Amino acid sequence: MKRVLIVDDSGNHRNQLTIILKKHGYELIEAENGEQAIEIAPKMHVDFILLDVIMPVIDGYQTCEIRKYQEPTQAVLINFLSAKNEISHRTFG
Template structure:
């Protein structure tokens, strides 16, 4: 049976070895790269199932690597978890906006790393299963000027079709499917990300902001995704 292959990209040797030891102990096969250029070459030539990508790399940095992966039709759906330092908050937000599936801040614990990898795989596997099936009627959610297609992973906004990153799509579907219901940030983190997110509710706010830019006529005065002060969000 083939093992799941994880590409770890970091210019610090001790980080690569730490990741290799823990991932192999969990049953993964590990491929290593120390630069962004090397990582892109590996992805083009080999089968990779997930990438752990450091933001700060010599030469091509992590954000540029992420951008090139997401704009390549061959492997644009490759799951990517960003490795970041606490001081890289702005770059972390950019990474999420550019389509990273998740991020984890250094230093991180073994259990946290394992939980985040498993959560990303659960989401991508569920999406793959839906993609190859016949589309039932309940997989299309129709609202006033918005249609959400769970099978093709596309939305139609005022006649315009667009594709959303996985977590944005799941977040929008959950809110729209339960229109009028208020969800707090902690619940959304648990439901969409699949585990305790250690109080980093800013992640939800970033994705809500991205969704508003894409589906609202005026994202500064949203009419669909409403903020309920002191609580969370709802689809009006």
């Protein structure tokens, strides 16, 4: 079973994603912010991260940057979640 970490400061968004992904057989772990995600991801051996961009404490971009230096999570795929729709807010790499 694939383990997905959902990182979003909105409990509503986390709940919606959890309902959808559980139906497809994913094991889900939740974090309320980037700081929690950085702590949880290496310990829980996640396969994929759904990461909100705009969050308190540490935003999604900073979380992604820090996470890529953590040995167990360097190769974990990340999908950013954002309400921002402008091209200038999209990042690849």
